[in-house]
Amino acid sequence: MYDNDQRPARRVVITGLGTVSSIGLGVTAFLDGLRSGRSGVKPITAFDTTGFAHANGCEVTGFDPAEWIHRVDATELGRATQFSVAAARMAVADAGLTPEELRARRALVSVGTTDAESRDLDALVDVELREGPERLPATVVRRAQAGRLSTGIVRELALTDVEALTLPTACAAGNYAIGSGFDAIRGGEVEVALCGGADAVCRKTFAGFYRLGTIAPEVCQPFDKDRKGILTGEGAGILLMESLETARARGARIYAEVLGYGLNCDAHHPVAPDQDSLARCMRIAHRNAGVKPQDIDFISAHGTGTRANDVTEAGAIRQVFDAPPPTVSIKSMIGHSMGAASALASAACALALTEGFIPPTVNHHETDPECGLDCVPNVARSTELNVVQNNALAFAGNNAVLILGRHREAQ
Amino acid sequence: MSPLVLSAWSAVSPYGVGAEPFARGITAGRCAVGPLDPATHPGPFDRGGVVPDFSARTHVGKKGTRTMDRVTALAVAAVGQLLESCDGGPVRQPEETALVLGTGSGSVQSIMDFTRDSFAGERPYHVDPARFPNAVMNRAAGQSAIWHRIKGPNTTVAGGWLTGLLALSYAARLHRGGHCARVLCGAAEEYSEQRAWLEWHGRSAAERATPLGEGGAVFLLEPAEAAREAGHPALARLLTTRFRAYGAESEVRAALAACVRDALKTTGVAPGDVRLVAPLGAGGESAALEEAGVGDALGAADPRWIRCRPLLGDTSAAATSLQLAAVLAAAGADGLAPGEAALVTGVERDGTVGCALLAGA
Amino acid sequence: MTTTNRVDAEGRATIKGIICDILEIDAEDMTDTSRFKEDHEADSMGAIEILSQLERAFGVDIDQAELARMVNLEGVVTVIDEALLAKAA
Numbered sequence: 083m084y085d086n087d088q089r090p091a092r093r094v095v096i097t098g099l100g101t102v103s104s105i106g107l108g109v110t111a112f113l114d115g116l117r118s119g120r121s122g123v124k125p126i127t128a129f130d131t132t133g134f135a136h137a138n139g140c141e142v143t144g145f146d147p148a149e150w151i152h153r154v155d156a157t158e159l160g161r162a163t164q165f166s167v168a169a170a171r172m173a174v175a176d177a178g179l180t181p182e183e184l185r186a187r188r189a190l191v192s193v194g195t196t197d198a199e200s201r202d203l204d205a206l207v208d209v210e211l212r213e214g215p216e217r218l219p220a221t222v223v224r225r226a227q228a229g230r231l232s233t234g235i236v237r238e239l240a241l242t243d244v245e246a247l248t249l250p251t252a253c254a255a256g257n258y259a260i261g262s263g264f265d266a267i268r269g270g271e272v273e274v275a276l277c278g279g280a281d282a283v284c285r286k287t288f289a290g291f292y293r294l295g296t297i298a299p300e301v302c303q304p305f306d307k308d309r310k311g312i313l314t315g316e317g318a319g320i321l322l323m324e325s326l327e328t329a330r331a332r333g334a335r336i337y338a339e340v341l342g343y344g345l346n347c348d349a350h351h352p353v354a355p356d357q358d359s360l361a362r363c364m365r366i367a368h369r370n371a372g373v374k375p376q377d378i379d380f381i382s383a384h385g386t387g388t389r390a391n392d393v394t395e396a397g398a399i400r401q402v403f404d405a406p407p408p409t410v411s412i413k414s415m416i417g418h419s420m421g422a423a424s425a426l427a428s429a430a431c432a433l434a435l436t437e438g439f440i441p442p443t444v445n446h447h448e449t450d451p452e453c454g455l456d457c458v459p460n461v462a463r464s465t466e467l468n469v470v471q472n473n474a475l476a477f478a479g480n481n482a483v484l485i486l487g488r489h490r491e492a493q
Numbered sequence: 494m495s496p497l498v499l500s501a502w503s504a505v506s507p508y509g510v511g512a513e514p515f516a517r518g519i520t521a522g523r524c525a526v527g528p529l530d531p532a533t534h535p536g537p538f539d540r541g542g543v544v545p546d547f548s549a550r551t552h553v554g555k556k557g558t559r560t561m562d563r564v565t566a567l568a569v570a571a572v573g574q575l576l577e578s579c580d581g582g583p584v585r586q587p588e589e590t591a592l593v594l595g596t597g598s599g600s601v602q603s604i605m606d607f608t609r610d611s612f613a614g615e616r617p618y619h620v621d622p623a624r625f626p627n628a629v630m631n632r633a634a635g636q637s638a639i640w641h642r643i644k645g646p647n648t649t650v651a652g653g654w655l656t657g658l659l660a661l662s663y664a665a666r667l668h669r670g671g672h673c674a675r676v677l678c679g680a681a682e683e684y685s686e687q688r689a690w691l692e693w694h695g696r697s698a699a700e701r702a703t704p705l706g707e708g709g710a711v712f713l714l715e716p717a718e719a720a721r722e723a724g725h726p727a728l729a730r731l732l733t734t735r736f737r738a739y740g741a742e743s744e745v746r747a748a749l750a751a752c753v754r755d756a757l758k759t760t761g762v763a764p765g766d767v768r769l770v771a772p773l774g775a776g777g778e779s780a781a782l783e784e785a786g787v788g789d790a791l792g793a794a795d796p797r798w799i800r801c802r803p804l805l806g807d808t809s810a811a812a813t814s815l816q817l818a819a820v821l822a823a824a825g826a827d828g829l830a831p832g833e834a835a836l837v838t839g840v841e842r843d844g845t846v847g848c849a850l851l852a853g854a
Numbered sequence: 855m856t857t858t859n860r861v862d863a864e865g866r867a868t869i870k871g872i873i874c875d876i877l878e879i880d881a882e883d884m885t886d887t888s889r890f891k892e893d894h895e896a897d898s899m900g901a902i903e904i905l906s907q908l909e910r911a912f913g914v915d916i917d918q919a920e921l922a923r924m925v926n927l928e929g930v931v932t933v934i935d936e937a938l939l940a941k942a943a
Contacts, residue, residue, distance in 0.1 A: 131617075200604055203604055207608040223691050228597070233738075245734075246843075249651075251631045252635075262667070264670075265669065286611065344672070346646060347643065349647075352635065352639065353626060477631060477632075478626065
């Protein structure tokens with residue numbers, strides 16, 4: 083909802099969190115998982131894994147769409163959209179907004195994703211191989227649309243004055259979506275934004291990463307000298323954001339303030355990250371947020387647990403920070419939930435700021451000297467936090483870095 | 494802040510590669526949909542609007558295109574055309590230039606081919622690693638950036654038929670947020686057998702007759718002042734984008750009317766100033782409801798309607814970007830005249846409507 | 855150099871064809887010992903692609919650790935030789 087009106091910039095705060103993850107449904111369970119260093123790893127059940135030498139992942143279990151999705155027929159939604167819609171419902175409830183109050187505000191819904199409903203596309207390929215392309219089921223075809231991840235939320239919440247945006251900018255997409263919501267509220271375009279990311283485990287992505295030799299056989303060990311790769315995961319994280327004024331006016335609980343974000347593109351290699359370019363993205367984010375490297379109290383890293391990512395990311399961090407702050411990867415707990423990854427990590431950062439702790443990097447034995455970071459091994463650390471940074475990288479060198487700050491009411 | 498203007502554009506369409514063939518075809522109202530050879534275009538449709546003789550090898554280059562899929566090649570070519578038309582200016586400061594590109598669900602052909610290899614191969618991991626990035630939805634935007642060395646924000650947008658309008662909205666917001674000096678913004682869609690089957694099954698029986706089209710359009714969006722300094726013509730000012738959602742199809746008309754009214758009201762444009770309207774014109778009832786909704790908002794105004802769909806087929810994610818290109822084509826080399834406004838509209842079957850309002854600079 | 859050469863001349867030509875196709879170079883530009891990375895601008899993706907296509911062409915399994923030896927045509931032929939042997943065993 084762009085227009086050219088000049089309005090004073092507003093401060094943007096997060097007042098609601100919705101999380102669907104392999105370590106818990108809902109913000110309470112998610113927080114408990116982060117604090118206790120819970121691991122969501124288990125054998126993959128989403129598809130037949132016969133023929134793969136190993137197939138662990140971080141799937142969401144115990145998810146009943148009927149529990150969260152009330153207006154829309156859940157069978158018309160793919161699994162990723164179900165996660166997205168459920169997380170949005172959770173975020174609205176968590177923010178203490180009634181559906182009517184929400185509908186009365188102009189809104190942006192933006193959801194990032196890597197695969198959207200590729201799980202349904204996998205299923206359709208299976209049907210094609212067995213029965214031919216003439217036999218595809220219409221219900222599955224219709225729901226296998228990337229745009230559904232955001233329009234599903236709109237339909238479920240019966241929003242009318244709304245822009246529904248899906249951002250399939252792969253594994254950095256969650257931060258992209260949150261960033262766009264931040265700009266929309268800061269610029270006064272909308273009064274509320276439901277932003278984040280969602281993805282569902284699918285065969286296509288597992289097979290691809292497996293072929294690249296980047297799937298860990300058992301567990302994900304970011305920054306460990308014996309790290310062996312990623313574990314594919316799934317879930318959704320949706321943040322409810324609004325201006326500080328509206329949050330104050332309704333006496334809302336404020337998790338954190340969104341201070342700013344930075345985006346850039348390596349424009350170099352389809353899959354290999356570029357250290358200098360990532361360092362530049364962090365600097366862009368700091369400038370946009372008006373913070374300095376020394377202000378950052380911890381970094382939630384992209385930290386996939388592959389050889390290449392972790393050493394490149396650590397190198398970029400050392401390029402920007404004279405003394406790097408603690409740098410953790412919650413992918414050690416929830417795996418790589420693709421488009422949901424940076425959204426769930428943003429939710430984790432917001433909770434960390436509110437609760438005063440740094441989530442741990444679990445499965446950690448010995449830090450890779452080439453990474454050389456304090457990754458808060460295995461046990462969460464209690465500490466007061468003011469500013470945190472959330473990194474996200476994607477294929478094609480799409481980088482996105484988000485900066486959140488603790489909100490303190492002036493005395 | 495200086496207002497944002499569209500100062501260059503390119504199109505790759507069933508009329509051919511480039512803005513000129515597109516402008517000629519649209520202005521003449523020539524239908525570019527033709528019979529499809531079932532040998533090269535198998536699937537449920539016997540007619541379609543495909544970019545003639547287009548391939549990555551011929552239109553992008555011999556080297557580095559071995560595994561490039563069609564939508565990526567269309568996007569890379571469209572961005573290349575745009576950069577060429579402004580002498581590469583936007584990439585002289587590659588870090589300051591953003592690329593925002595809309596697609597459907599990426600290339601469903603690439604995604605589903607990849608899965609097919611996993612199902613059908615001797616081993617489930619007998620997939621082609623070099624084609625894995627094609628099976629991820631940010632490939633077209635990402636590869637366009639890699640090919641043309643565009644190092645600013647690189648974002649992929651998806652929203653069905655509204656994709657082009659959403660990309661425009663996102664791009665303008667990105668600029669306003671201070672994330673770039675200019676944006677290359679547009680959308681691309683490929684014709685593929687797999688997309689054809691998905692579209693055919695996804696549509697109601699009444700809509701199945703509409704042939705599919707493909708192509709892409711990309712625009713240079715920059716502040717008016719920057720356009721002036723660079724010697725780019727300000728073809729149109731982007732006044733606003735607006736979106737709304739509807740429940741039942743019967744609400745489409747009212748939702749779009751509200752959307753357009755709101756756009757006019759906030760920008761102070763009189764309905765009578767709107768001289769050009771480029772609607773989506775989707776199949777079934779939707780096209781009539783869309784035009785009725787626009788008519789309700791414009792009242793007695795009598796704009797010229799540019800209907801792309803009968804000429805190009807259903808270009809899905811590229812549709813609203815190609816509509817915007819059609820408006821610029823109709824406006825000519827000098828762009829929209831001062832005091833003249835244009836409207837691009839769309840109705841998405843997922844329950845959303847949107848519009849972009851432009852005016853002479 | 856392996857002596858039990860199970861990759862015959864035809865197999866060797868197949869291997870060379872696959873690699874040249876992936877690296878987008880002419881066959882005459884590749885020697886038995888020219889290095890993919892240093893001499894032909896291969897990246898990590900190219901290396902995995904070579905491994906992947908050879909697995910499918912020869913119906914063998916190649917551990918990714920073998921990439922360390924698959925740096926030129928000679929090295930690749932040796933690895934395929936051993937893989938064929940292992941398969942026959």
